[in-house]
Amino acid sequence: MPTDVRLTRSGRISGRSDLFPKLVSMLKLIDAQHFAVYRLHGSGLPHKQRLVCELDNWGSANSVIAKSFVDAYGDAMIEHIDKSLLPLMWNGRDSDSTAETPDFAAFTQRLKPHLLPFAGVAFPVRLGAVGNGYVVFTAKFMDLASDMIVELHGRSCQIMMELLSLDERRSQAAEALSEREITCLQLAGDGRISEEIAEKLGLSVHTVNAYLGSATIKLDSVNRIQAIAKAIRFGYIS
Numbered sequence: 001m002p003t004d005v006r007l008t009r010s011g012r013i014s015g016r017s018d019l020f021p022k023l024v025s026m027l028k029l030i031d032a033q034h035f036a037v038y039r040l041h042g043s044g045l046p047h048k049q050r051l052v053c054e055l056d057n058w059g060s061a062n063s064v065i066a067k068s069f070v071d072a073y074g075d076a077m078i079e080h081i082d083k084s085l086l087p088l089m090w091n092g093r094d095s096d097s098t099a100e101t102p103d104f105a106a107f108t109q110r111l112k113p114h115l116l117p118f119a120g121v122a123f124p125v126r127l128g129a130v131g132n133g134y135v136v137f138t139a140k141f142m143d144l145a146s147d148m149i150v151e152l153h154g155r156s157c158q159i160m161m162e163l164l165s166l167d168e169r170r171s172q173a174a175e176a177l178s179e180r181e182i183t184c185l186q187l188a189g190d191g192r193i194s195e196e197i198a199e200k201l202g203l204s205v206h207t208v209n210a211y212l213g214s215a216t217i218k219l220d221s222v223n224r225i226q227a228i229a230k231a232i233r234f235g236y237i238s
Helices: 016-029 063-081 146-176 180-188 194-201 206-220 226-235
Strands: 034-041 050-054 088-090 117-127 133-139
Touching: 016 050, 016 133, 016 146, 034 063, 034 206, 050 063, 050 133, 050 206, 063 088, 063 117, 063 133, 117 146, 133 146, 180 194, 180 206, 180 226, 194 206, 206 226
Parallel strands: none
Antiparallel strands: 034 050, 034 133, 088 117, 117 133
């Protein structure tokens, strides 16, 4: 395994929801039951970092399971990613709840077993100060061939890159959008036409359209409707 992973970014995705079909596809490849994407947050020092679950399909008990997982393996995973990019595997509480890779065992590391009700594999991804984390898959039983582990690790890196790209674009847009642009987008999102926005803000219709036009460009959108949708998705307007 390489010590760092560098991939070419694929086509743009518009939001985190676009990552779910990719994660579900990966999950189905190995007949897993659940997936989760964790990222490291904190100062960069292992003892001050923490794993935060950013995406998952845990279901109705997601917060409980996510916390249980971090309680069981969070510290070990944070320590591991600073030293290695080998996938981590662990066995569940029951004797038949195992995660195995007979032909690739030398290139994985084992976490302490019997701490959780499921077995699993965690693929570490290291992309820089804000792009580090794990893509996790869990099941009652796993038997993974070496080519499947390599395939999933590569896809995990891509998932993390796309998640990081979304954050970067959101940050750039937030810095670029002016207060007036955000206000005009909010009012347009509320269903007001340019004339109504202009009257409410005491501006000319031409000026309102200019603000909406510049916001559309900054949000990399093809029209006002898409700009509003992206602004809602990124949390700039409600």
